[in-house]
Every structure is written in structure tokens, then in C-alpha cells.
Amino acid sequence: MDLNSLTIESTRTAIAEQRCTASALVEQFYGKIKAEDPGIHAYLTLCEDRASRQAKVIDDLTQKGAPLPPLAGVPVGIKDVMVTKGVRTTAGSKILENFIPPYDCTAVARLEAAGAIVLGKMNCDEFAMGSSNENSAYGPVRNPRDTSCVPGGSSGGSAAAVAAGMAVATLGSDTGGSIRQPASFCGVVGLMPTYGRVSRYGLIAFASSLDHIGPLTKTVRDAAILLRVIAGRDPLDSTSADIPVPDYEAELAKPVSGLRIGVPKEYFGEGLDAEVRAAVEAGIQKLRSAGCEIVDISMPHTAYAIPTYYVIATAEASANLARFDGVRYGHRAKGARTLAEMYRKSRDEGFGTEVKRRIMLGTYALSSGYYDAYYLKAQRVRTLLTRDFAEAFQKVDAIVTPTAPTPAFKLGEKADDPLSMYLADIYTVTADLAGVPGISVPCGNTQSGLPIGLQVLGRHFDESTVLRIGHAVE
Ligand code: GLN
Numbered sequence: 001m002d003l004n005s006l007t008i009e010s011t012r013t014a015i016a017e018q019r020c021t022a023s024a025l026v027e028q029f030y031g032k033i034k035a036e037d038p039g040i041h042a043y044l045t046l047c048e049d050r051a052s053r054q055a056k057v058i059d060d061l062t063q064k065g066a067p068l069p070p071l072a073g074v075p076v077g078i079k080d081v082m083v084t085k086g087v088r089t090t091a092g093s094k095i096l097e098n099f100i101p102p103y104d105c106t107a108v109a110r111l112e113a114a115g116a117i118v119l120g121k122m123n124c125d126e127f128a129m130g131s132s133n134e135n136s137a138y139g140p141v142r143n144p145r146d147t148s149c150v151p152g153g154s155s156g157g158s159a160a161a162v163a164a165g166m167a168v169a170t171l172g173s174d175t176g177g178s179i180r181q182p183a184s185f186c187g188v189v190g191l192m193p194t195y196g197r198v199s200r201y202g203l204i205a206f207a208s209s210l211d212h213i214g215p216l217t218k219t220v221r222d223a224a225i226l227l228r229v230i231a232g233r234d235p236l237d238s239t240s241a242d243i244p245v246p247d248y249e250a251e252l253a254k255p256v257s258g259l260r261i262g263v264p265k266e267y268f269g270e271g272l273d274a275e276v277r278a279a280v281e282a283g284i285q286k287l288r289s290a291g292c293e294i295v296d297i298s299m300p301h302t303a304y305a306i307p308t309y310y311v312i313a314t315a316e317a318s319a320n321l322a323r324f325d326g327v328r329y330g331h332r333a334k335g336a337r338t339l340a341e342m343y344r345k346s347r348d349e350g351f352g353t354e355v356k357r358r359i360m361l362g363t364y365a366l367s368s369g370y371y372d373a374y375y376l377k378a379q380r381v382r383t384l385l386t387r388d389f390a391e392a393f394q395k396v397d398a399i400v401t402p403t404a405p406t407p408a409f410k411l412g413e414k415a416d417d418p419l420s421m422y423l424a425d426i427y428t429v430t431a432d433l434a435g436v437p438g439i440s441v442p443c444g445n446t447q448s449g450l451p452i453g454l455q456v457l458g459r460h461f462d463e464s465t466v467l468r469i470g471h472a473v474e
Helices: 008-016 022-039 048-064 106-113 156-163 180-186 220-230 274-289 302-323 339-350 353-366 372-395 418-425 429-434 463-473
Strands: 043-046 075-079 117-122 169-174 189-192 212-217 260-264 293-297 398-402 438-445 451-458
Touching: 008 022, 008 048, 008 220, 022 043, 022 048, 022 075, 022 117, 043 156, 048 117, 075 156, 106 117, 106 169, 106 220, 117 156, 156 169, 156 180, 156 212, 169 189, 169 220, 180 189, 180 438, 180 451, 189 220, 189 463, 212 220, 220 438, 220 463, 260 274, 260 372, 274 293, 274 398, 274 438, 274 451, 274 463, 293 372, 302 353, 302 372, 302 418, 302 429, 353 372, 372 429, 398 463, 438 463, 451 463
Parallel strands: 075 117, 075 169, 260 293, 260 398
Antiparallel strands: 043 117, 169 212, 189 212, 189 438, 398 451, 438 451
16 A cells, blocks of 8 residues: 555545555554654654554454444554553653653543554654754654755654654644644644643643644544544543534535635734745635635734743743652662752753753743743733634634744754744744644645645634635645
């Protein structure tokens, strides 16, 4: 089978019609990964035993002629910030180099219960902090569309594996854009669901009020199929919402004509690459031709999104990362004489530069005397940003923007300039702060052949409309 063109849809049909066994398919994928991944580095860990056990379960079902679950035999990869029972989980960090979790992340458990086969764990920026995957302690990922370029981040391995046909679909996480931005850099589909739509149980926390799990896939239909499997209330995550999960795939059949689509002027200003602008405008034109009404809107607080995000995300990260102290799990420094020295040395040896920078920024923002000036102020601006969305959604059904201001950049190009790296998320962080869903779908290529992504944002829990519009652009 041609692994590069396999979708969830075509894989499950091939398995159901017994054109291929799940075991043979898994073997083919591992063959491709071993041949091609050394040049990309999308995978950090392969779990061949777990995959072949699951493949046998599926093959038994097909042999018996039993009904098949919705993802039967679909090979997937999991960003290495989601814990997997018995399979090393590093979060891209040295501090968790030898960490073997004792339980499964809910989203992973739901994928497997639906018949998916986990091939392995995907490379990512350390603790999901980054926009280029260059912050992984295990080395960067390369963009399969041009290996001199970054794949985006922090779910760079998840996006690259789908683009390179080394997994049919993957899970990523999005705190400030980490599903949508790498999807746009690699030319795949990336969906960030509404905050609370997908359980975060078993997701190693970066910034808990901003973290979302979601799919990276080749098609919008695949994203719809996968979301339905992982979405829904989970008693293990008190922030997961008890709201019915629609049949997203069936929803795709509804026409988009008559939908009102907002185009916010703040997302088309200075810093937007000309080729990206042209491709996104062409995408908007397509929607107009499909009968959507295009409405110019304004989201006046957009300029404050990046600073707000970097105060809140670092504050939450500094608290979440306090648990890595060399005592309970992860790296413990040798040769320390006191407990305090052991904490200090373990964290110094285990964390990379960007993670340390964020812990320091976040600790500062939360410290007494600065809390009101930074953290509290940022929370207030977050409310204003959320109101921008609420007001926009009184006038329109969805919002369309570029996913990122530029196409993929070169490896090393921004590595020494954290601020310009932070600006890669200028169009994505707003949705994380407001908790609304968003998708990035490919909408064209630059002259040099790099993919460009168009972003659709929707109302809380209205992934259906976001997917339908994404599908129309696709
Ligand atoms: N690039 C952003 C950051 O570095 C977003 C990361 C993410 O979404 N996980 O924080």
C-alpha cells in the first residue's frame, strides 16, 4: 500500500475489506520509519510490542467477521507529552529521559479502544515550549517538505510524521498554537478543539488553563473522525465538559452557503508575508464562491495577545514544573550533599535553556509585589480578548485568518532570538486564551513550494462549523 496517501478513511476500509492485515500494515510502517525517519527525526520512541499486540486484536476481529471499531487498524503517533503506560514518555526533556509512566492518557486510551494502533511517541519542543521543535532535548525535527526548514512547533514531530506518511494521524497539544502552526508549516490539517472538549488527563501540563489535545491529519474528514473518538466528558478531568459530542463526520455534509464569516483586520497587518496573505485571501474567495457571506470585523485587543500569553503561560508553567525535583520521578542529580542542592542540581541538569527562561519569567510574574502588575493584569486582558471573540460571534458564525505570519523558516534562523520566535504564534494564541476551537487547513504553497495554512476559528463547542468551513477550503 502507498503509505503516503493513506487516510483514516482509506485505512479502515482496506482493513475492513481485508485487503491488508493490521499486522502487515504495522510492519510496513515500521519499515518506512526505519528507512526515512533518520532524516526527519519525528519519532523519539517506537513501541513495536504494543503495536503488534494491538494489530493482532484487530486481525482477530476481522477474521471472525466481527463489527469493527471506528479506527480499526489505523496507525497513529502520540506527541511525547501524553503519558503511555509502559512506554517511555519524555516531554522532549532530559529530565524525563528514563520515565516509564504507569498509566495511559485518556485520549490515547480512547484511540486504542477505538482500534487505533500506536506506533510510537513523537518528538516535540521540551514541555511543548517552542514554535520550531528546536527546543527538543533530543534534537530538532526537519520539515519533510524542505528538510532545511523547521516543521513548526511544538508538535513538530506529530506534523512531520503525517506529512511524511510515517503515521496516518497523530495527536498533538496546543497551548499557544502548537497544533495549528506546525500543521500549517508541514501542509497538513491540525485541529485544536474547544477547551474542555477533550480530556487532559495524562497530558503532561505546560499551562493548564491553555492546554488542549487535538488531532493532526491529512484531511479535514480524518480530523472529524478522530475528534469524535477522543472528545467527551472524562471523570478523570474535572475541566472536561459534559456536552454531547456530535457526529462530526456527518456534519461535514451540511453546506457552508449562508454562513457568515468574519475577517478581522488585525490579523492581516504588518508582519504578514505577502505570499501567505495572497493564499489566505484566495481561500476566503473560495468560501465566498461557496455562498458564504464575508464580513470585515475588528478584534481590537489582538495586539496584546502575545504579551498576555507569555505572562499567563509562564506563570502556570513555573507552578506545573515545580513537580520535577528529582524526588518522585525523572532525573536525579548525583553527588548532592543536601536536599536543596539535590533539587537545584537535578533541575539544572534536567531542564533546557527555554524551560529555565520560562520558569524564571513565570516565577517573577507570580512573585509578591509583581503579581498585581503582571499576572492579574494579564488575566484582565485575557477577559478583554475573550470578549473580542464573544462580540465577533454575535455578528459572524466563524472567523478566518492566516495560521502563521510566515511559511516555515530555516533551522537556526530564529534560534537566538526568542522574541521573533514568540511572534510565530501571533495569530494562534488568541484562540487558546479565549478557549475557542480552531483548525489550520492547507490553502496553497509559496513559489518555493512551502505549504501555507488558513485558520478557521469558531464558537465554543462549535467544532462542527469550524470543520465544515475547513472542509470547504480544502
Ligand atoms: N510556541 C508557543 C510557546 O512556545 C506555543 C507552544 C504550545 O502551543 N505548546 O509557548
